[in-house]
Amino acid sequence: MEELHLEYYLVASAIMFFAGVYGFITRRNLLAILISIELILNSVDINFALFNRFLFPGQLEGFFFTLFAIGVSACETAVAIAIIINIYRNIRNIQVKNLEQLKD
Amino acid sequence: MEYTLFIVLLPFLSFLFLGLVGKRLTPRAAGYIGTVVLAISTCLSYITAWHYFTTAKVDGVFEKLTPLNFTWLNFTEKLHIDLGILLDPIAVMMLVVITTVSLMVHLYSVGYMHGERGFQRYYAFLSLFTFSMLGLVVATNIFQMYIFWELVGASSYLLIGFDYAHPEAVAASKKAFIVTRFADLGFLVGILILSFYTGTFDFERLTSGDASLFAGMEGLSFMGCSVVSWALALIFMGGAGKSAMFPLHVWLPDAMEGPTPVSALIHAATMVVAGVYLVARLFPVYYLQAPDVLVLVAIVGAVTSLYAAIVACVQTDIKRVLAFSTISQIGFMMVGLGVSGMEGREGLGYMASMFHLFTHAMFKALLFLGAGAIIHAVHSNEMEHMGGLRKYLPITHITFLVACLAIAGIPPFSGFFSKDEILAATFHFNPALGAVMSLTAGLTAFYMFRLYYRIFWNKASHRDHAPREAPGSMTVPLTFLAAATLVAGFIPFGKFVTSDSAEYIIHLDWTVAAASVAVALIAIGIATLFYRRESPIPDRLASSLRGLHAAASRRFYLDDLYLFVTKKIIFNGISKPVAWFDRHVVDGAMNGFATLSQRVSYSIRGFQSGQVQQYVMVILLGVLLIAVLALFI
Amino acid sequence: MDYSNFIYLKEELSLIAVIVILLLYDIFGSKKSLNYFQPAACLLFAAHILFTCCPAGQTLAIFGNIPPADQANAAASVYPTFSGMYNLFPLGSIIKTILSVGTLIVLLQARDWLEEEQTRVRRGEFYMITLFTLLGMYFMISAGNFLLFYIGLELASVPMATLVAFDKHRNHSAEAGAKYILTAVFASGLLLYGISLLYGTTGTLYFTDIPAAINGSPLQIMAFILFFAGMGFKLSLVPFHQWTPDVYQGAPTPVTAYLSVISKGAAAFALVTILCKVFGNITEHWQPILFWITIATITVANLFALRQQNLKRFLAYSSISQAGYIMLGVISASATGVTSLLYYILVYIFSNLAVFGVITIIERRSGKETIDDYNGLYTTNPRLSLVMMIALFSLAGIPPLAGFFSKFFVFAAAVEQGYYWLVFIALLNTVISLYYYLRLVRAMFINKNENPVAAIRSDNYTRLGLLACSAGILLLGILSIVHGEIYRHAVGW
């Protein structure tokens, strides 16, 4: 047990986070972008759990934050998907390049 | 002697009255009101003169009286502009001269200006001028003098440009004002310097000979001259401008575009001698603090005098001749002041200068009024339209002749006495200068008689109808002034006006007198030879001295220089670039900021691409950048 | 387990009550009775505002739950409930009141739009979702714990996306909704990551406990930056602002209005709360960041705003730059700073809502929404033009309108803290902003137009809203009591 350091986990979660970021920036499909976001949120959840377990095991703050964050991200996803579906209904397409009508 | 206030105030009231309600009056009524008011003023000034010269003498010296003095404007504790009345011999003399000539001109104008448009306005302006001039001479302090100095300038401007529909008149009035304004700048700066060091404007204190006043200026010099010299030279510049001294005289010949009576009053008798009066007023200061400036005054006077006399010889417009003659004569007065000392015999120049001022006022006013009568008769200023007028205009002829003789310096006419004393003083000061002035006197006699002959003798030009003698309102002043010219020379002037206010008995310097009379006579002789009848000699002479003649006709190109300076240098050389700079560089910079913002605004529009991923990218980069900056720098 | 704690949530509870009543009304109301839905909703909400207005201390005293010793304190300082999860403080009540008033005006302005054929079926949802987001903001403001804060934030932003996409059959609206939700989620991801790092370095999420553990280590700074980025998104600060113009343009105009003032105001206040209460120990670290962000925000927004033709985009940039000015109050983080911040928000709400009110009605009646369309508006619609003008002048900070006072106060607060350069740049930017506000004034009053917008008869709700805004703009500055009252509560905070 002693060998497992907090840092190892943190590295994994950070990579997950920025993979999500990368995906957000590069993906062409709105749903794919949303999937990338899940990575981001998920990595944060891991962070909270990790910090709680490794550093501050006395209370369950991180634990509960993760719990609530999962719920919130579910909400976000639901609403986002609703909006995307709505776009799909409007223009029969959910490519992000079609979301460039509003610009300077 | 508080009633002297009314001498000054009455013309002002007349001005206000005529200016405000003049339009409702008939021209005749306006003329009479103006004349009558001035007549009262004149009487008062005569009374003042009598009163003053009989009572004001204390221990053989005329006292300076200030019947009235009140603070008009405070600057500092020490410096304040007062308005008041200072009576001393020269002030009283000037009061007499001004009111007399002005009265004559008022009277004369009733006839001369008859039927002119704006007759009421004319009288209003005349009153304004008289008021200003009177205010000037009774000034108790140099700033009061400056105030009225400006006012006479303005009224001169208004009167020269009286016929405003006439472009030449307008241009002349403008020129007169601007040139004298330029000179006044010197005057003002001079006042500033003087008052800064002495802490007073007051003539009485300045001329009291109290050296401690000038203690602050001691040892200070600027560009090799002491500061007090600078101050006084600058003040003299103001005087030189008003008195049309070379090279600031350019405005005066042009000022002849104004009505002739105005020329008589302002540009011959009164305003143009203000410069002389100024120097005379400050004479003790000049003499005690900056004798070098007095030399400058003398030299400028002499140069001007000679220059104007030469130019006068070739002018064809009779008023221009008289104008240059005026310039020349004022040069004499300046020379007189410049060569003068303080006391007794040394002070002859001063006394002579004032005397000449007095006599000159009479005969030059007479000459101008005579010229007015001639112009009135032939409707032209040009000599070639005249000739042989002596038959038609007898009174004018006689009076004009009297004036010519006076100015030529033939005894017993008044000009002889005054001019002769100036010459005497000049010879006493410097024989070479004396010789120059004698030559000038000779030239004077020559051009005056050239004028006289070409008007009244010579070949008559073609006329549609015979010229008629002027009406009584014009001949009365002529006669009066002629009489004055005749007797003025016998006034024992030294009893009244001297540099130290003490009596000084004039002794004619017979050698100088004889020489100058001789020169004058020779000059008259030559003029008779040339111009009494039509003669080819002048033309021949002119063509043989073509260069000189042409230069003299063009007034030695000084007017061209003036034009060059105003049009080319000030207008095109300074103002246009400045205006361009303002619009394009200064304003351009302000507009440039606006344009720049707009440009930037347009150039960054691509930044807002409408791509949500780019937005997020920017957020991310923003975070990273802030992190790098905040953590690693 | 002391459930009596809930009585301290009187603002939130009353708002929830309003929502629930509306929900039931919308579901169970008969077709006929639903005709009165909008007036009923507005009235209910107005009642809620009145209830909120009652000073906190007194209400609490009525319930008698605060020990007498604390009652004096309660008026001026923070009273933690739920053991610190939720903070009760008068300043919070004030900002909530301010936001509610703004929301009410938005609702009044939205009424005409909601009567439309397309939106009529969804108007119940509009009211509910709007009030839900407002509730989220309430929690954001009063939160004493990052968890509650985060949930409040999400409650304020996720349903907001559905509001933005409210005109769902309009492509622009849908696109704006998508942009909003995507950016919002990304930003909340950053914010969450920041909170997680903060938790990792301090070990607690309670605002009251964190300061003791804050030491300014690099990771904490990073946590702060990530957190700030999330808030920056809500406030649309540069460089987190780019969604703003697109969303503002695409969203239904009343929603844009709501987004530009209420949501921004709540975020600003929440930010200043956290900056003072949580990061108060490391001001020297965050102030430089805010400094540059503020400068960038004001300047960039102004540069973009200069050439906008579409009014809503134009106002978007204007509101970004206004956010920059709000940041002046935030960065000062003093009693005067917070007072000026609140006051600024209040005035900004009135001014911006007046502009949006006019734009809404004109857009609704004529379909025109570019600046050139407003040429010659004064000849046909003098009153609307006048309201618009005073609102624009107020935004630009021209006396004697309230905007002048609010700008002055934020500048004063910043100068008090020594931010001379910041204020200098902000002031120069006011000149640029004046230019573009004047462009609109010029269009209305000076430019000639062959076919100006026809004379418009606005409905009574809009009139009432505009009247309220105008009165606010004209009077707020002169009546110093509002400012004084805020300040009184800000001092002890």
Place this chain on the structure above:
Amino acid sequence: MNFLSLFVLVPVLMMVGLFLSKNLTQIRAVAVTGASLLLALAVGLVFAYLGERAAGNTSEMLFAADHVWYAPLNIHYSVGVDGISVAMLLLSAIIVFTGVFASWKMEFLEKEFFLWFCLLSTGVFGFFISLDLFTMFMYYEIALIPMYLLIGVWGSGRKEYSAMKLTLMLMAGSALLLLGILGIYYLSGATSMNLLEIARTGVPAASQNWLFPLVFVGFGVLGALFPFHTWSPDGHASAPTAVSMLHAGVLMKLGGYGCFRVAIYLMPQAANELAWIFIILTGVSVVYGAYSAIVQTDLKYINAYSSVSHCGLVLFAILMLNQTAMNGAILQMLSHGLMTALFFALIGMIYGRTHTRDIRQMQGLMKIMPFLGVCYVIAGLASLGLPGLSGFVAEMTIFIGAFIHQDAFHRVFTIIACTSIVITAVYILRVVGKILYGPAADHQHIDAGDARWYERTSTIVLILAIAGIGLAPLWISDMISDSLLPIVQNINL
């Protein structure tokens, strides 16, 4: 209620009256009544002031009143007058009065015109009665902004451009000013924004060095300080008559008054140290403005550049920091205000008849409209400093005052400034010669009549004032001079 506040209240009531009035007659009635009331108030104030002084009241400000307005920032509504403000109030009242008559015949939107005009007056009067930096600044901006619409709507020529430029430049100035004011207040550590209070506490010398330029330039922009004067030619050229009058006549004086009252009074050390920079600038602008005026062909441009020159002299004199020069500066403000108003009034009347302001297209107007011609000449003579008219008094006081400065540098610049009297003569006489004199050519012009009664009223009142000051300057000069004493003492401490 302090009776000084009536100066602000009357224009406000006028605005209400205008708002309620139905037709042109009522509008005029309200305007004339209000303007006369203001003039009467101002005259009454002069007598009351002199009476108080004669009775031995030596406090620095008379009729002072003070109400706390914004307590948190120590902002008070605080009014009071000394001789200087009395003089400026009188000037303003005269110009407002004559301005009303000069704009008797408006072509359109009369009500709006007078409304803005009254707002402008409110700002002007308020500025001069204020003792509090905040209210001073507020009134200052109130006075600025109506200019935009007054020029933009009722102006001529490139009015949009000019109006925008004027507004932006002046606002940029006021932006600097605001920073300066805030800096002064906070760095002085005074307990209120009251001028006298701050003067007592004093601003730290080190801060003065950067605050002084800010404030001086800030006010200087309005006082046409080179090189920030370029709004003036365009602005004046485009503005309608009464607005030009009020702007050049009074508004530009706000700049000079402010420089003097705020910059010099509160920051004497910096004034002493930094004056040389501004002396160079103003000295340049005195001569430069005059030279620029020579080549202009538009009457209003000529007068605008002339204003640059004359107002430059005001600032120049203020910077000499001695009683006499400052006295001259105030007198110059009065004098320039009156005569430039007269100029603009006349130009407006001439333009109304000839429909051109190009001096090359006018000739011989003296014959056609003698009254206007004579008035124009009088204005010109006043402008070139003829004794007996106000310009002389002011200029001479300035020159004397400036020249008694102990430093040779100042004296050299005084002489440079003096040269402007010649250049002024050049352009004044050029214009008079070109447009008034000469034969009347244009038939259109010949048919134009002379001044109507309202035009006569306006010009005669102005001429009376000019001549009044010119002929009997002592009372006003002493009144100003006495009030300068404390300020000068503050400088020389």
Place this chain on the structure above:
Amino acid sequence: MNISIQETVFFLLAAVIVVFSVLTVTTKRILRSATYLLFVLFATAGIYFQLDYSFLGAVQLTIYAGGIIILYVFSILLTNQQADEKLEKLRNSKVLAGAIAAVAGVGITLFLLLTHSFGPSRLEGGEVPVKVIGTALMGTDKYQYLLPFEVISILLLACIIGGIMIARKR
């Protein structure tokens, strides 16, 4: 080499997380992307279990794997005519920019994380009893979460209303 079970499990999970995270955002087929995400989520749940946060792991599995992924898959199927349609080719510049930004982000974050000294850290065993969780969710004391619990319920309600409003036909 002395590698414990714990470590083996961790490295396995970490590898799954890293590899499938990257694959999620790089694969050309969107359905695969969703599938890879599922793997990542499973691995995450695995970490929770490893940390003895079984409740959390269970929630993760039910909500994420059981709920959200299903939602995704349905949406993908709904919006794509051919479910395995390839994502369009990406522009290189965009990928490059994204990659650089992401790598820079990872770099900075890891640098900060790894240089930070997190007090004494140890992984202590000990399951969190569900009773404790339940009490904490229902309590109002410190470290008890009644209020957030209530608020998130409101959030859910709001999202339901909003989602329905957007998603329904009218």
